[in-house]
Amino acid sequence: MSKKLALIASKGTLDWAYPPFILASTAAALDYEVQIFFTFYGLTLLKKDISDLKVSPLGNPGMPMPVPMPNLLQMIPGMELMATMMMKQKIANKGVASIEALRTACLESGVKLIACQMTVDLFDFKPEDFVEGIEFGGAATFFEFAGESDVNLFI
C-alpha cells in the first residue's frame, strides 16, 4: 500500500505557495497518495487565475534584498509590486517552476486538492472562482485522510 501525505496550506503569497505544491508533486512522483487541504489565505492558491500572487518584503526581515534597507521603507507604495516582479524574474532565471506548473503537475498526478468550505463561505468565494478538479470539505474531511497518513504538515 502506498504511503500517504496530508498537507494544510494556509498561506496565499507567492513565496509560501511553493512548499505545499513542491512537496505534494514530489510525493506524488514518489508514489505517495497526497491530499492538500487549503484553508484561509491558502484558498487563494486554488483560484483559476493565480498569476497575481504577490510576495511582500514588509514584515519579512529574512527576505534577501539586493540593497539593504530598513523594513519600514518597504511600506512605500510600489515596493510590493517591485519585490514580486524581482522574485518572478529570479524564479524564471533559475529554472524554478511556476506555481501554475506545479499545481498542474499536482492535479495531473492525482493529488487531491480540497478547499475549506468554511473559508469559501467566509470570504464569499464562488465555486466557479476555483480551478477544476478540486473538492470541498471541512475539518472532518481533512482528518479522514490525515488520520491514516504517514506525514502531516501544516504550511
Add this chain to the structure above:
Amino acid sequence: MDFDKELDARGLNCPLPILRCKKALAEITDGQVLKVMATDPGSVKDFQAFCKQTGHELLSLETQEKEFIFHIRKQIKS
C-alpha cells in the same frame, strides 16, 4: 552506456527534474533504461532518494563538469 530514452533536465530546478523523470519513466516499459541529464546540484541526492523510494534502479551517476548524468532502469513489476 546504452539507454532507451533520454531526458534533458538541464537548467531545471527542484523538483522539476524528478517530476519530468517520473513522467519519462511512465513512457518506457519495465526494465528499459532512461538517461537523465541535469544541472541542479541537488539532483544528485534527489535521484538517489527517488530511486531508493520508488524501486527503480540507479545504474550510474556521472559528473561531467557542471552536468550530472543518471542512468535509471525502470522497475520490473512482477
